[in-house]
Amino acid sequence: MRNLDEQTITQAVLARNAGTEDRRLHEIMTSLVQHLHAFARETQLTEQEWEKGIEFLTAVGQICTPTRQEFILLSDTLGLSTLVTAQNHKKPAGCTEATVFGPFHVADAPQFDLGANISSGLPGTPWFVKGKVQSADGAPIPHAKIEVWQADDAGFYDVQKPGLEAHHGRAILQANAEGHYQFRTIVPDCYPIPHDGPVGKMLETLNRHPWRPAHLHFMITAPGFQRLVTHVFREGGDYLDSDAVFGVRSSLIAEWVSHESGLDPYGNQIDSQYYTLEFDFILHHA
Structure with missing residues (x-):
């Protein structure tokens, strides 16, 4: 799969994930990829904005401890x-x-x-x-x-x-x-x-x-x-x-x-x- 663009990347990822034998995992990951890609397209997400998003998720994970679950708070x-x-x-x-x-x-x-x-x-x-x-x-x-x-x-x-x-x-x-x-x-x-x-x-x-x-x-x-x-x-x-x-x-x-x-x-x-x-x-x- 070469020369992928914004129109073809979603189907490429879905095809790559299709080999799993866990059908429920396949269902969840298919929907997740489709919705994430649709979100990025709908908002015209910029590279700088996604970098900020990754920084945010990283910070959420870094503050978690056995007595503090920041991901539950986020959810x-x-x-x-x-x-x-x-x-x-x-x-x-x-x-x-x-x-x-x-x-x-x-x-x-x-x-x-x-x-x-x-x-x-x-x-x-x-x-x-x-x-x-x-x-x-x-x-x-x-x-x-x-x-x-x-x-x-x-x-x-x-x-x-x-x-x-x-x-x-x-x-x-x-x-x-x-x-x-x-x-x-x-x-x-x-x-x-x-x-x-x-x-x-x-x-x-x-x-x-x-x-x-x-x-x-x-x-x-x-x-x-x-x-x-x-x-x-x-x-x-x-x-x-x-x-x-x-x-x-x-x-x-x-x-x-x-x-x-x-x-x-x-x-x-x-x-x-x-x-x-x-x-x-x-x-x-x-």
């Missing part, structure tokens, strides 16, 4: 994460909606008993969370695995804090035989996604803010049901209509109820304001 802020989530998690009405996974989940979160304080000493306003895990027909799902993670009241996750020797504000719990769960933590606040890197510079250049509304992450799994990755957002909170990563769903917004000092939901005296949240999750059969 999130471009809406690609929400698109992929939405098209892969179509569910019957009534099932809890999925939303973006985000870059702050860890696989080795500590395990806690139901009712435990999963904040692990984080300062903040006490928050008591409970609910149940059930199927679409209302039947309880016993012993579902529930992973929870959150920012603190300053907007930081534990993995963003250098030098910590243990996890804070995250847990693995197991629902009881009736599908109920409960735990104590602190009220998280809204926060900006990490914006000191190339994705942050992109948002600034686009005149976009980096903020996410206050939320609590959940990942719930149970045999015979689809895995659910979702958030619960604070009703009336900031940025619900301008989430930097496009993750808000109306069905995932719930009231975080304020209470004055007195007896907490566990019957213990509490001398400060606290909040409660009750949220049920409805899983879809696999």
